[in-house]
Amino acid sequence: MAEVFAQLSLSWFDPWLLFLTGAGTLAGIYVGAIPGLSVTMAVSILISFTFKWEVNDALALIAGIFVGGVYGGSRTAILLNIPGAPSAIASALDGYPMAKRGEAGEAIGLTTVMSVFGGLIGILALALFAPAISSFAIQFQSRDYLLLGLIGILLVGTLSGESFAKGAFAGALGVLIGMVGLDPMTAEGRFTFGSINLMGGIHYVVAMIGFFGVAEALVQLHTLDLPAIKQKIDRIVPRLSDIKRYFSLALRASGIGTVIGALPGTGGDIAALLAYDHARRSTKNPDPPFGEGNKEGLVAPEAANNAAVGGAFVPMLTLGIPGDAVTAVIIGALFIHGLKPGPLLLTDTPHLFWFTVGNLTLANVFLLIFGLTGIRIFTKVVECPKGVLIPLIIVLSAVGAYAIQNNPVDIVWMLAFGVVGYFLKIYGFQVGPVILGVILGPMMDANFRRAMIGARGDPLVFAWDFVSHPISLVLTIAFFAMLISQTPLWARITRRGRTPV
Amino acid sequence: MSEKPSQRPGERLFSVVLVGFSLAALWQAYSISGFSGLSTPGIFPMLATATMVLSALVILRRAFVQPGSGETAGQTIRRFFREIVPPRHVTVVALIAAYLAVMPWLGFLAASAVFLFITTKLLWRRSLLATLILTAGTTAAIYVVFRIVFQVVLPQGTLLRGLF
Numbered sequence: 001m002a003e004v005f006a007q008l009s010l011s012w013f014d015p016w017l018l019f020l021t022g023a024g025t026l027a028g029i030y031v032g033a034i035p036g037l038s039v040t041m042a043v044s045i046l047i048s049f050t051f052k053w054e055v056n057d058a059l060a061l062i063a064g065i066f067v068g069g070v071y072g073g074s075r076t077a078i079l080l081n082i083p084g085a086p087s088a089i090a091s092a093l094d095g096y097p098m099a100k101r102g103e104a105g106e107a108i109g110l111t112t113v114m115s116v117f118g119g120l121i122g123i124l125a126l127a128l129f130a131p132a133i134s135s136f137a138i139q140f141q142s143r144d145y146l147l148l149g150l151i152g153i154l155l156v157g158t159l160s161g162e163s164f165a166k167g168a169f170a171g172a173l174g175v176l177i178g179m180v181g182l183d184p185m186t187a188e189g190r191f192t193f194g195s196i197n198l199m200g201g202i203h204y205v206v207a208m209i210g211f212f213g214v215a216e217a218l219v220q221l222h223t224l225d226l227p228a229i230k231q232k233i234d235r236i237v238p239r240l241s242d243i244k245r246y247f248s249l250a251l252r253a254s255g256i257g258t259v260i261g262a263l264p265g266t267g268g269d270i271a272a273l274l275a276y277d278h279a280r281r282s283t284k285n286p287d288p289p290f291g292e293g294n295k296e297g298l299v300a301p302e303a304a305n306n307a308a309v310g311g312a313f314v315p316m317l318t319l320g321i322p323g324d325a326v327t328a329v330i331i332g333a334l335f336i337h338g339l340k341p342g343p344l345l346l347t348d349t350p351h352l353f354w355f356t357v358g359n360l361t362l363a364n365v366f367l368l369i370f371g372l373t374g375i376r377i378f379t380k381v382v383e384c385p386k387g388v389l390i391p392l393i394i395v396l397s398a399v400g401a402y403a404i405q406n407n408p409v410d411i412v413w414m415l416a417f418g419v420v421g422y423f424l425k426i427y428g429f430q431v432g433p434v435i436l437g438v439i440l441g442p443m444m445d446a447n448f449r450r451a452m453i454g455a456r457g458d459p460l461v462f463a464w465d466f467v468s469h470p471i472s473l474v475l476t477i478a479f480f481a482m483l484i485s486q487t488p489l490w491a492r493i494t495r496r497g498r499t500p501v
Numbered sequence: 502m503s504e505k506p507s508q509r510p511g512e513r514l515f516s517v518v519l520v521g522f523s524l525a526a527l528w529q530a531y532s533i534s535g536f537s538g539l540s541t542p543g544i545f546p547m548l549a550t551a552t553m554v555l556s557a558l559v560i561l562r563r564a565f566v567q568p569g570s571g572e573t574a575g576q577t578i579r580r581f582f583r584e585i586v587p588p589r590h591v592t593v594v595a596l597i598a599a600y601l602a603v604m605p606w607l608g609f610l611a612a613s614a615v616f617l618f619i620t621t622k623l624l625w626r627r628s629l630l631a632t633l634i635l636t637a638g639t640t641a642a643i644y645v646v647f648r649i650v651f652q653v654v655l656p657q658g659t660l661l662r663g664l665f
Contacts, residue, residue, distance in 0.1 A: 165559035165560050169552075172550070172552040183542035386624070390593075391617050395613045395616065402609075418597075423515065427511075449545070452539050462539070
């Protein structure tokens with residue numbers, strides 16, 4: 001117990017860790033808020049600089065950026081009607097109308113308090129449930145990990161994209177990229193074309209920087225000339241009566257956020273939209289109506305998307321399955337520091353788990369401080385023109401891609417992935433599943449072969465294993481249910497059910 | 502999750518490219534170890550690339566089933582170069598490629614400074630002096646943050662070896 005407490009409070013009393021968490025949170029708010037910069041982009045680039053650091057230092061910085069970034073998206077949603085991150089889409093619905101009424105300061109203040117509240121609920125759930133899930137997940141076999149990987153990619157692919165086929169293609173493309181190089185089991189070359197440069201494989205951080213950094217910068221070139229809107233900021237610290245009034249809604253929204261965040265494949269964006277929907281259904285006689293600056297419509301999504309942060313850490317740390325693009329990037333950061341997120345993380349390195357819990361809590365405290373101060377400077381920085389931002393993103397991406405292995409070829413890969421990612425995005429594909437595929441591909445390959453070897457290479461035994469063990473059976477059913485629900489057959493069945501005879 | 506009704510210019514061509522690429526990748530995956538066993542290094546890549554082929558075929562079918570825009574080929578090509586690959590994008594990608602090409606020669610810092618200056622001038626459209634000051638400031642900040650604080654090794658050039 002004393003050990004747990006020491007780890008929980010480590011970042012609170014160590015000045016350097018305190019500084020890094022604070023700096024990360026502040027940077028995260030700006031990164032999340034500036035349209036054109038995203039948390040995925042920032043963490044992708046950051047990983048390549050911090051991989052030589054002490055684990056705790058890197059984790060402190062990244063946790064700060066994550067927490068700050070999820071919150072930061074709401075700032076521009078309120079002030080400019082441009083959600084800085086997908087999780088802030090719901091916040092713009094009522095936040096921006098409030099700002100137009102001259103209540104931007106009040107909206108930001110309320111958002112801050114409710115975000116911190118939601119964040120703390122999410123962390124509490126993480127601390128309570130992760131150890132239990134983890135001890136259960138120890139029983140998972142190779143085939144279960146294979147299924148979890150497939151489910152993770154499938155969920156991210158289907159929930160976020162235009163169509164199931166596009167999500168599946170993106171995920172499989174990622175797996176293909178992850179397969180390049182020498183096979184870790186037999187040292188046979190895969191997709192190497194005899195080139196030495198390809199034998200070591202393509203580093204997933206390079207793919208991340210290409211797909212999230214360069215591709216996003218190229219997409220942003222389309223909206224270079226969007227005019228900036230200025231808002232009046234007055235009272236920031238919210239009224240106590242408001243906090244009391246919305247407490248129960250914030251609590252419910254945090255619950256929704258935590259659960260949605262904990263499901264693999266769903267993150268803050270869906271959590272926020274569901275919480276918004278809940279607020280709309282549960283609020284009687286909303287005044288003003290939803291969509292016209294209703295405070296409930298702002299409180300619910302903000303509490304939910306921050307609660308989803310703690311929730312998202314649950315499957316990430318206990319099962320090694322990232323829930324969305326942001327957690328996929330963070331899992332990459334954990335891997336690079338030699339940590340293996342999964343059921344063994346809590347048994348092998350419990351101190352890192354409790355450190356993360358303590359650290360996320362600290363980041364939320366910083367969020368409260370930075371969220372209620374410095375808003376006037378903030379509005380100036382957010383107006384940074386994209387014409388300045390885009391060249392800078394490209395240079396930072398180049399530094400990041402090079403720094404990971406000191407290999408100039410990686411920068412060329414970065415550009416290639418950037419261009420491919422641009423076309424994918426333009427034609428309605430999501431790049432999140434690609435990154436999940438790159439990260440989870442090698443894990444799935446290894447587990448597939450282990451399971452096959454376990455079945456002595458007999459495909460019938462292999463298939464039987466998937467239905468004859470309880471955990472595998474549940475996961476197999478979940479996988480096929482998800483698969484079938486995306487096919488035209490299912491659409492036909494449900495349509496038939498709905499059509500009046 | 503429903504398909505957008507309108508076709509984006511080049512969508513059909515893009516889906517053809519996806520099918521071609523996926524087939525080539527499947528062939529490559531097959532050539533790793535063929536069907537010599539079910540736990541060989543080539544099996545999982547074959548599963549992944551087969552998924553790509555299948556989904557690319559579905560995407561292709563949808564792109565061709567969808568009603569076209571009713572434009573002539575010439576109009577579509579013009580729209581492609583206006584909406585999907587406008588001159589601004591071509592220029593920026595060419596600038597990035599040039600930036601990468603001169604980096605081994607000029608070194609990271611000098612190449613970045615030149616790239617930042619040209620691209621910012623192009624996209625920001627302010628006076629030469631303002632762009633110059635901004636470029637100098639950002640390059641200096643990048644040097645301080647990455648070389649001094651993060652101690653990242655930045656690519657050195659052959660032209661000014663030791664200096665940058």
